[in-house]
Amino acid sequence: MYLCICSSHTNPVWVTKTRLVLQYNADPSRKQYKGMMDALVKIYRHEGIPGLYRGFVPGLVGTSHAALQFMTYEGLKREQNKYKKMPSESLLSPLEYITMAAISKIFAVAVTYPYQVVRARLQDQHNNYSGIVDVIQRMWSNEGIEGFYKGMVPNLVRVIPACCITFLVFENVSRLLLGEYH
Incomplete structure (x- = not known):
């Protein structure tokens, strides 16, 4: 149970980390993130809560x-x-x-x-x-x-x-x- 609660709190961080690692300039129309907070805000704005809980x-x-x-x-x-x-x-x-x-x-x-x-x-x-x-x-x-x-x-x-x-x-x-x- 504890691990499930922990996962629910840390999943947005994992999404942010993955997005930061996978960003590159191959497609300029894709969202680019300046850092963790910028990524969290942009993911939330463009994809909502479901975006923060992908995976x-x-x-x-x-x-x-x-x-x-x-x-x-x-x-x-x-x-x-x-x-x-x-x-x-x-x-x-x-x-x-x-x-x-x-x-x-x-x-x-x-x-x-x-x-x-x-x-x-x-x-x-x-x-x-x-x-x-x-x-x-x-x-x-x-x-x-x-x-x-x-x-x-x-x-x-x-x-x-x-x-x-x-x-x-x-x-x-x-x-x-x-x-x-x-």
């Missing part, structure tokens, strides 16, 4: 990303301890935590990345889509499955190191606070 539904799908990642991470930890014939809460090595964090992030991204592409296309001011189904149909017919994963590798290169560090720090701080280091 909102795919954004809601994105709230499942963290759930998939944590579920996978915790499952990998349990399976690793089972494989090692250790209690499920046993301390693992830093390399094991890093590996599980990376695998869980790759899995969550692979499952949820297409929503980001669909959302970005809905927010693109250079194309007119009638909705989510139109985006999906056009992407599928013009680009195939690859179209839904454009930019995923650079995204993974960006997010995996942060994810690994976050999970490693989380595990170590949790153990420290619980007094479980020996």
Whole structure:
């Protein structure tokens, strides 16, 4: 529920960010934005509230990303301890935590990345889509499955190191606070 409320408040920012990133001078008749506030005002004036909420539904799908990642991470930890014939809460090595964090992030991204592409296309001011189904149909017919994963590798290169560090720090701080280091 919290993530849905957060998405409803941040979607106009995502639309603005996408529009600012995708603006270029190929077509001078297209709206050009001078900055965030200018973009927000122009989007609202020309497209109303619906313009600020383009891509909102795919954004809601994105709230499942963290759930998939944590579920996978915790499952990998349990399976690793089972494989090692250790209690499920046993301390693992830093390399094991890093590996599980990376695998869980790759899995969550692979499952949820297409929503980001669909959302970005809905927010693109250079194309007119009638909705989510139109985006999906056009992407599928013009680009195939690859179209839904454009930019995923650079995204993974960006997010995996942060994810690994976050999970490693989380595990170590949790153990420290619980007094479980020996």
